[in-house]
Amino acid sequence: MAAEATPAPATGRCLCGAVTITLQAWNPAISACHCSLCRRAGGGIMAGFEAPADAVAVAGDVARYRATDFAERAFCPRCGSNLWLRDDGGPYELSPGLFEIAAAFPLIREVYADCAQRWAGLAGDHPRITREAYETDNPHQEGA
Numbered sequence: 001m002a003a004e005a006t007p008a009p010a011t012g013r014c015l016c017g018a019v020t021i022t023l024q025a026w027n028p029a030i031s032a033c034h035c036s037l038c039r040r041a042g043g044g045i046m047a048g049f050e051a052p053a054d055a056v057a058v059a060g061d062v063a064r065y066r067a068t069d070f071a072e073r074a075f076c077p078r079c080g081s082n083l084w085l086r087d088d089g090g091p092y093e094l095s096p097g098l099f100e101i102a103a104a105f106p107l108i109r110e111v112y113a114d115c116a117q118r119w120a121g122l123a124g125d126h127p128r129i130t131r132e133a134y135e136t137d138n139p140h141q142e143g144a
């Protein structure tokens with residue numbers, strides 16, 4: 001199931017509208033995470049889609065939090081909306097809910113699937129990657 005191609009740019013915004021994000025390119029695919037950091041930051045689960053750093057323009061004040069040794073989380077300091085998670089030097093993993101275009105993106109995976117709170121499992125045939133499998137192949141925070 002491919003999302004329909006949407007011509008760039010695409011614009012998203014936080015709840016209060018103080019932060020707007022304009023994308024010149026993106027990968028139309030949603031990854032959801034159930035690790036303990038995402039559970040806390042996102043109220044139980046977080047989801048994101050990637051955009052290359054040079055394709056992202058942000059307007060408005062943004063609060064940044066060093067969530068791990070290698071990644072930041074960003075949110076609107078006024079309304080608290082989660083904006084992105086970004087490994088240092090990597091692409092942005094943007095919150096889908098900020099962007100109308102993301103409504104049609106397919107869910108491609110759940111990571112830390114075995115750590116999900118019971119209510120938060122997502123329906124579908126996408127891969128469900130366990131904590132052990134994810135941490136074997138990716139940088140991660142000990143204890144996440």
Ligand SMILES: [Zn+2]
Nearest residue numbers: 014016076079
């Ligand atoms: Zn806001």
Ligand SMILES: [Zn+2]
Nearest residue numbers: 033034035038
């Ligand atoms: Zn996570």
